[in-house]
Amino acid sequence: MSEPPLPPLPHPVNLPRLLTSRYSNRVLQMIPPDITGPPSLLAKQTIIHAFSPRIAVLESSNVTDFAKAYGFDSFLSFLTYFEQALADQDFGSPAIHGSPSRILVHFVPQIDVQIASQKMDPSKTAVDLALSSTSSLTSSLHSSAYGFPELYDQSTYNLTLENHIKDVDSALEKTQFFIDAAKDGYKPSQTTQGKSDAEKLQSSIYLAMLTKALSSNTVVPFESFNHPIINLLAVTSDEDIRHVQETYFNWKKQTEALPTWVDPQSALTVFLILVNSDKPEELQKGLQMQEHLRVNLGEKGIVFPVSFKRDDEQPAVTLYSSESAFSPKTVKIPKKVFESFNIQLQDLLYKFLIPFMQRKIRVWNEQVIAPRKSITGRLLNAGKLWSGSSSRRSFFSFGGSSGNTTTNEPDELPDTAYNPSKGYYNSTAPNVIIRRLADWYFMLRDYKNAYSTYDMLKKDFMNDRAYSYLSSVQEFMIVSLLMGASGKINPLENLAVPRTNGITRKIITDVITPLLDSSFYSYLSRCNLKTYTIRLTLLVAELFFILGQSAAYCDRSDVSTYFLNPEAYFIESQKLFKKLIDSNLVDDTSCAILMERLSYIYRCYGKPAGDLSISQPRQPSYYEEDNADKLKMPPITTFGLFRSRKSILWMLMASKRLDPLVNSTQVALLVWCIDEQLHGQSEINDDSSLVWPYRDESVLHELKVALGNA
Amino acid sequence: MSYYFAIVGTNDAPIYELEIGTYHQSGDGTPHLPKEIHELEQFIVNGSLDILQDAQFKSSSIFFKNIDSFYGYQVSAYLTQGNGKLLVLTDLKNHDESLRQFLIEINELYVKNLLNPFYKINDPIRSPSFDSRVRTLAKRYL
Known part of the structure; x- marks a missing residue:
């Protein structure tokens, strides 16, 4: 008999965009949402999005007016709304031969604007990296x-x-679920109506935290993820060509004044020429402008016909802003405009961005990597160490005073060497080019090459004592290893690349753990970069969990041959979450969210196999039927597979950390979840076995009392 | 050094609990567990049942030393023949054979208690003589 359809919700619930997309629906169908957190595959999507190529946008006033006509602040904000539309796909599969089938991007302001905002923002305690040439001796020490x-x-x-x-x-x-739960005094009830909404809402908290912790537009010398790859100059066809040229030269001048660690030459400049499709003569002008820019400035242009007049009668598409994961800003634009823009953006990504990146990768490979890998390159490299080009004491200076090592004047250093007084390399230094190359591999999801390229740099950075560079390289070595491994098992497609080397116990102990410890120490103690330390730990912990959960849900016999038992990855992930919780780097709220995540990991033990076996009703044997006093047998098929008690412990700790008087709704939900877990456990036991958690002096009782008073 | 000792019945509910300090190294048996651990001790011990259940059929031993840990506190477990559990939470990391001996003797006490016709399995043990014997054993071994 089919169940009657559920009545509609009394209040429409505005679910975060991150959890209502087609991709997340696919994931949530396979891995059901949970009150303690989202499935790891959604976190993976967030991670991939955080390290996607940046496109810097410079717009003329005419283009800004065009965006304003459609209800946006600027053309840049108009483009950022398309990021979410692009993100609604599965990015689980890695690149094949260095060419990803799908790519995500971030639209950002021009790099000079970003650097200027970093200097102005007092919270980002940046020294003036561009103007620190008159460094004192003390700073070099x-x-x-x-x-x-x-x-x-x-x-x-x-x-x-x-x-x-x-x-x-x-x-x-x-939500109906919460209303019902509140009515019952947060006791576990049979009504689960609206539970999925509540679970999705709860899941959005961790995803928001992860997104905020990973994605940032801060531009730093030691990694190039936030350095734009394309400079998009948006103009309209009706603008004067001389004015466009002038804007271009002004922009060029500004890029020349950038700090020496930024290389504007490595980015592609593309003109986006918006043509008013309502005026047929404009198209000709646009094409002329494109030709002119190509001949005179040597830059590429895309002619893009679009209606400048807003027509509200046309069918509209709702766009979601990617800025806020929850209650996103939405703007409606005509479907026609959306589709034509979407096609143009796809063109920009797949015809300009990816080929440009691949071309540059080839060039840098030939110019920098190949000579270094050759025998002569290796010999020269060995010679370089002795010749004193690095900041370390030269081989021939044994016996000299140790003070010599730090009093190297910057003038004596070649352009390509690490400058210890300023703390960065120039953008022309081979090490910086290799780092950029590795980052580009990473952004194209070619994790194997990214790892080997990062690996080449480690020794040089260590020799130069460039600790910020070193810790970042170590961080991304681990991330490339884990991302590469997790890309080889896709539970959504039930695919596992056969005969691949997964992350084995040996790799964890010999490679990942030492790198992680070293990077953690360098970030925190040598560079004093707290947020980077948080990013490192959170990222690696989550990646281990992704690997574990993917392996658990990939129902293939060959997975176990190449990957460890999911439990091994869960344990690594738990260790890191605990490390982050104990590090005092995050505040109480973040700490509680991390504890909830830890609790979620414990809840994932024994799934999905455990769930299946639990649903099979056990037939009581003849002896049990006859003798009611006989001890009940525990469910043998799932005995020892779950960690629900551990999960309860961490939920309790999270509830305490959240404080029932401050975050009563959150705590109420967690307490409900704890109750449900406790009663779920006691399926073989009677209610008398559940007296102890509710005793007067118990934490759970205290929480319930506090909730009652709240 | 402090100990939290619990006898957990076959239905995973505690039937006897004791918080006690060491009598060695001039200790007077007063427990010094911090507040955070004190209020969570039952849940910590309950959490270690997950690990114990996973391990108990993989090994033939009945004593599991340091089977679980929580912020520097170790949990050791002893399985009784009827799937009851004797669990000890302590901040002592490298305890010697004494803890095992203590649990073996407690098991004997527990079995004797089970033989009592007025005692029903999994009921809380409220007998004062049982409590005083446990305390005596704790004084001797812990």
Whole structure:
């Protein structure tokens, strides 16, 4: 008999965009959502998005007017709304022969604007990296105190997270599930109506935290993910060509004034010429402009016909902003405009961005990597170490005073060497080019090449004592290893690349753990970069979990041959989450969210196999039927597979950390979840076995009392 | 050094609990567990049952030393023949044979208690003589 359809929700719940896309629906169908957190595949999507290529946008005033006509602040914000549309795909599969089938991008302001905003923002305690040529001796002695900007301001981050939780709370309180639970005094009840909405809302909290912790537009010398790959200059066809040229030269001049660690030459410049499709003569003008720019400036242009007049009668498409994961800003634009823009953006990505990146990778491979790998290159490299080009003491200076090592004048150093007084390499240094090459491999999801390229740099950075560079390289070595491995098992497609080397126990102990410890120490103690330390730990912990959960849900016998048991990855992930919780780097709210994540990992033990076996009803044997006093047998098929008790412990700790008086809704939901777990466990036991958690002096009882008073 | 000792019945509910400090190294048996651990101790011990259940059929031993840990606190377990559990949470990392001996003797006490016709399995043990014997054993071994 089919179940009657559920009545509609009394209040429409505004679910975060991140959890309502087609891709997330696919994931959630396979791995059901949970109150303690989202499935790891959604976190993987967030990670891939965070390290996607940047496209810097410079727009003329005419283009800004065009964007304003459609209700956007600027053309840049118009483009950022397309990021979410692009993100709604499965990015689980790695690149084949260095060419990804799908790619994500971020639209950002021009790099000079970004660097200027970093200097102006007092929270990002950046020293003026561009103008620090008159460095004193004292600064060179304290090589860790360069004051590189943090990824984000921690107080703003905490505030954003708290606001997000408040938004989630107000939406949660409207769900039928929460209304029913509140009526029953948060006791586990049979009504699960609206539970999935509540679970999705709760899941959005961790995803928001992860997104905020990973994605940042902070530009630093030691990694090039936030350095734009394409400079998109948006103009309209009706603009004067001389004015366009002038804008171009002004922009060029500004890029020349950039700090020496930025290489504007490595980015592709593309003109986006918007043509008013309502005026047929404009197309000709646009084509002329394109030709002119190509001949006179040597830059490429894309002619893009679009209607400048807003027509509200046409069918519209809702676009979601990627800025806020929850209650996103939405703007409606005509479907025609959306589709034509989407096609043009696809063209920009697949005809300009990817081929350009691949071409550059080839060139850098030939120019920098090949000579280094050759025998002569190796000999020269060995010679370089002795010749004293690095900041270390030269081979021939044994016996000299140790003070010589730090009093190297910057003038004596070649352009390509690490400058210990400023704390960075020039953009022309081979090491920087190799780092950029590795980052580009990474962004194209060619993790194997990315790993080997990062590996080439490790020794040089160590010799130069370029600790910020070193820790970043070590971080991305681990991330490429884990991302590469997780790309080989896709539970959504039930695919596993056969005969591949997964992450074995040996790799974890010999490669990942030492790299992680070294990077953690360097980031935190040598470079004083807290947010980078948080990013490192969170990223690696989550990647281990992704690997574990993917292996658990990939129902193929050959997975176990090449990958470890999911439990081994879960344990590694738990260790790192615990390390982050204990490091005092994050505030109480973030800490509680991390504890919930830990609890979710414990809840994932024994799934999905455990779930299947639990659903099979066990037939009581003849002896049990006859003798009611006989001890009940535990479910043998799932005995020892679960970690639900551990999960309860971490949920309790999270509830305590959240404080029932401050975050009563969150705590109420967690307490409900704990109750449900406790009763779920006791399926073989009677209710008398569940007296102890509710005793008067118990934490759970205290929480319940506090919730009652809240 | 402090200990939290619990006898867990076959239905995974605690039937006897004791918080006690060491009598060695001039200790007077007063427990010094921090507040955070004190309020969570039952849940910590309950959590270690997950690990114990995973391990108990993979090994023929009945004593599991340091089977689980939580912020520097170790949990050791002893399985009784009827699937009851004797669990000890302690901040002592490298305890010697004494803990095992203590649990073996407690097991004997527990079995004697089971033989009592007025005692029903999994009921809380409220007998004062049982408690005083456990305390005596704790004084001797812990």
